[in-house]
Amino acid sequence: MTEKRRILSGIRPTGKLHLGNYLGALRNWVDLQNDGGYECFYFIADWHALTSDYNRTEEIRENRVDIVIDWLAAGLDPKRSTLFVQSAVMEHAELFVLLCMITPLSWLERNPTYKEMKHELVDRDLSTFGFLGYPVLQAADIIMYKAYGVPVGVDQLPHVELTREIARRFNFLYREIFPVPEPLLTTVPKLLGTDGRKMSKSYDNAIYLSERGKELRRKIESMFTDPRRQRKSDPGRPEVCNVFAFHNIYSPPAEIAQIDEDCRRAAIGCVQCKKRLADRIEEGLRPIHDRQDYYRSNIREVHDIIADGNERARRVARATMAEVRDAIRI
Numbered sequence: 001m002t003e004k005r006r007i008l009s010g011i012r013p014t015g016k017l018h019l020g021n022y023l024g025a026l027r028n029w030v031d032l033q034n035d036g037g038y039e040c041f042y043f044i045a046d047w048h049a050l051t052s053d054y055n056r057t058e059e060i061r062e063n064r065v066d067i068v069i070d071w072l073a074a075g076l077d078p079k080r081s082t083l084f085v086q087s088a089v090m091e092h093a094e095l096f097v098l099l100c101m102i103t104p105l106s107w108l109e110r111n112p113t114y115k116e117m118k119h120e121l122v123d124r125d126l127s128t129f130g131f132l133g134y135p136v137l138q139a140a141d142i143i144m145y146k147a148y149g150v151p152v153g154v155d156q157l158p159h160v161e162l163t164r165e166i167a168r169r170f171n172f173l174y175r176e177i178f179p180v181p182e183p184l185l186t187t188v189p190k191l192l193g194t195d196g197r198k199m200s201k202s203y204d205n206a207i208y209l210s211e212r213g214k215e216l217r218r219k220i221e222s223m224f225t226d227p228r229r230q231r232k233s234d235p236g237r238p239e240v241c242n243v244f245a246f247h248n249i250y251s252p253p254a255e256i257a258q259i260d261e262d263c264r265r266a267a268i269g270c271v272q273c274k275k276r277l278a279d280r281i282e283e284g285l286r287p288i289h290d291r292q293d294y295y296r297s298n299i300r301e302v303h304d305i306i307a308d309g310n311e312r313a314r315r316v317a318r319a320t321m322a323e324v325r326d327a328i329r330i
């Protein structure tokens with residue numbers, strides 16, 4: 001039997017998951033788990049949430065549990081994937097400290113996301129050591145598990161590159177312990193929030209994985225469409241319409257083709273098109289909603305799953321750190 005290749009990925013517990021998170025990452029995590037060729041470690045990156053939001057911690061604990069419920073509902077199976085919380089595995093902090101010692105400051109200062117986020121998130125205090133150093137914490141998270149690969153979107157590539165450099169530097173300075181992890185590029189469908197900007201909790205434009213009924217319909221009704229289509233009699237351009245992008249994921253091919261045609265010849269109005277989308281999304285999310293309901297009423301089970309995942313992660317982390325201490329002679 002060929003050995004499974006280990007992969008690792010995480011998410012910050014900044015709020016319950018939205019469709020952008022699901023379609024951009026989580027769905028792929030489930031596929032990787034079901035592929036059978038990978039040993040998957042998925043974690044809640046709660047220390048990472050502090051790197052940009054150290055003064056907004058009141059919801060972190062609750063968000064951790066909500067996210068694990070969403071993971072389980074979306075199809076992550078705790079028997080096949082290790083689901084854990086970063087802060088429950090103290091070894092991450094120890095490896096972070098050790099990697100900080102060998103990471104040149106210039107590698108962090110040239111990180112494009114660092115500059116971009118400082119520019120974009122003007123309401124946060126990002127002038128901290130923690131924020132500058134978060135890619136080192138990420139490197140510790142990944143190499144701790146000797147991961148073969150990291151599923152990422154294209155925007156995360158510079159971080160994986162930095163992790164690779166840090167792993168190589170450690171191996172060169174002390175001893176060959178860490179495999180240099182590969183980025184496993186995830187194709188992310190181009191879906192925007194209801195207002196046409198990137199789907200994000202902070203823009204208040206997200207459709208959540210837990211939304212259903214009136215709440216879901218109201219969000220879909222408010223979605224931006226083709227801006228040139230002012231009246232129902234104006235022909236539309238599905239290729240620039242965010243509603244159509246969602247139809248492409250949730251509707252069957254014959255319906256997509258019909259909407260495409262009807263939109264172009266103004267035979268369907270946006271209101272009707274959105275109603276059909278709401279039906280399709282609700283239908284598509286129903287199995288996830290049923291499982292969310294199950295786990296919400298069996299919350300003890302969720303806590304047990306997290307505790308078990310933490311223990312499994314700790315076992316691997318302890319073994320790695322024993323090797324690391326020995327290599328550094330500390």
Ligand code: SF4
Nearest residue numbers: 236241243263270273
């Ligand atoms: S009919 Fe549908 S696809 Fe066409 S512009 Fe309106 S919402 Fe978009």
